[in-house]
Amino acid sequence: MKKMQKNKAIFLDRDGVINYPVLNPSTGSYEAPFKTEDLKLFPLVIESIKELQNLQYKIFIITNQPDFAKGKTTLEYLKAVQEKMLSIFKENNISISEYYACFHHPNGIVPEYTMKCECRKPGILFLKQAEEKYNLDLKTSWMMGDRDTDIQCGQSAGAKTILIYSEHSVNEKNAGKSNPDFKANNLNEAVEIIKNH
Secondary structure (H helix, E strand, C coil), X not given: CCCCCCEEEEEECCECCCECCEEECCCCEEECCCCHHHCCECCCHHHHHHHHHHCCEEEEEEEECCCCCCCCCCHHHHHHHHHHHHHHHHHCCCCEEEEEEECCECCCCCXXXXXXXXXXXXXXXXXXHHHHXXXXXXXXXXXXXXXXXXXXXXXXXXXXXXXXXXXXCCCCCCCCCCXXXXXXXXXXXXXXXXXXX
């Protein structure tokens, strides 16, 4: 019997890769958008993801969203931003196979979301779930993100990795500790790297 062909996947981090981080006046740092009106996609994101889709990659979003656990916003607000993003993609004929969000944080203040979990990147729970559910070959798949935790996550799962430069994450105190396969300034550049490899 013929062995079933495995699928290849693109795992995308969200904030800093797909959309602009937003300045939070109360913390003075750039964070995930809490309101749907603050969700702004980077230029060429739609075109880039469409191109990946045309290359027969299944598209996944994998994002750490700890701000409810930290008491900064509500779960409803975070989920509304998620829904808005998915509706933008749908309107543009982009099919996101699965959207995985980890709402936990080890130093949270909301008890039921305060924990050390397996789904928060660099944990690979979501990648392993996707591998099983969608018959993925992680060796021919790519993880892209703007933080070391994204790169570590992809590498631990056996995927190839691209670090996307973000002016906000590059300044974080432990940034630059990972060793990605490639680096790019944006998603559009990352697509060119994938096409050439």
